[in-house]
Amino acid sequence: MMKITKKNYTQIFGITVVLLAIFRCASIDRAASNGAAVASADTVSTDAVADSVAVDGMDEITSAPVAEIKPIGRPSLFFNADGTPVKNRIYSVPHFGNTFPDQNDVQLAAAQRHGVKAVLDREDAERRKSELVYVGNNPFFHVDRLKNSIPYLVPSASELLQDIGRAFFDSLQTKQIPLHKIIVTSVLRSKADVVKLRQHNSNATENSCHLYGTTFDVCYNRYKTVEDPQGPRRRQVRNDSLKWVLSEVLNDMRRQKRCLVKYEVKQGCFHITVN
Known part of the structure; x- marks a missing residue:
């Protein structure tokens, strides 16, 4: 080893x-x-x-x-899917008298509840301007030449009149009807005005709703065409067609409990009180 x-x-x-x-x-x-x-x-x-x-x-x-791009949500109320304006139909109401049945006693109760103390005469109305607002020609309505009333309303009634005129414009637009203003024929009346009016109008009551600044009349057989004075003439529209559209607007307002409405046959107007 x-x-x-x-x-x-x-x-x-x-x-x-x-x-x-x-x-x-x-x-x-x-x-x-x-x-x-x-x-x-x-x-x-x-x-x-x-x-x-x-x-x-x-x-x-x-x-x-x-x-394909599809719209989200409900379709437009004003335009079709292809972008063209929607033309809504005119439906009117089934029967003017039945749809607008609010007689003077019903409207008077609302007027006394929402209005001012009855105006005695024009001097009294001038002293009450703190409770009333002036109602003159407006982009949405025209005030006729007033013979037996003065252009004042309580604020809530003035707002109602403004909203009716605006809604009437909107409805005409969606139905592709040339714009027309509603015409206001009567507003606040003094007790002196009522006495004078009753001499030639048996339909006028002594204890009128107009005394309280809550009530106004809008005629249904005349309208003021909206057009450019220097431009072309607008196409003619039958007063009946405009009346049907106005009746739709008033029916909506009444259903919303914003007003009471009576269809006046002899006076050719809708008698309206704020509610």
Whole structure:
């Protein structure tokens, strides 16, 4: 048996360590080379897939038909789907007398509830201007030449008249009818006016709703055409057609409990009191 000296053991151990170090370095280089190759292959594969997806997606976007855009929510009240204005029909009301049956006693109770103290004469009306508002010609209505009344109403009645005129405009617009203003024929009456009126109008009552500034009359057989004085003439519209539209507006207001309405046959007007 060969005896290993301390010197020989040291030499063998050193050689072994060097060989192991060389082998380890070679293994690391080979692993790095393989990893780079795999990474390169993965990159190429990923890019290829991404390009494929992009191209396929583009083909789908290009070839897919464009979806029709549909409106969201309820259809417009003023325009059809093709953009043309909606022309609403005129319905009128079934029967003027039955639809507007509010007689003087019913309107008088509302007038006394919502109005001012009965006006004695025109001087008294002038002193009561803090309780009343002036009612003159307006973009939405025309005040006729007043013979037996003065142009004042309580604020709530003035607002009602304004809203009726505006709603009448809106209704004419949706029905594609040339604009016309309603005509107010009677507003606030003093007790002196009522006495004078009763001399030639048996329909006028002594305790009139007009005394309280809550009531006005709008005629249904005359209207004021809205047109440019320097422009072309507007097409003629039958008063009956305008009356039917106005009756729709008043019926809506009455259903909303904003007013009481009586259809006056002899006077040719709607007798209206704020409610």
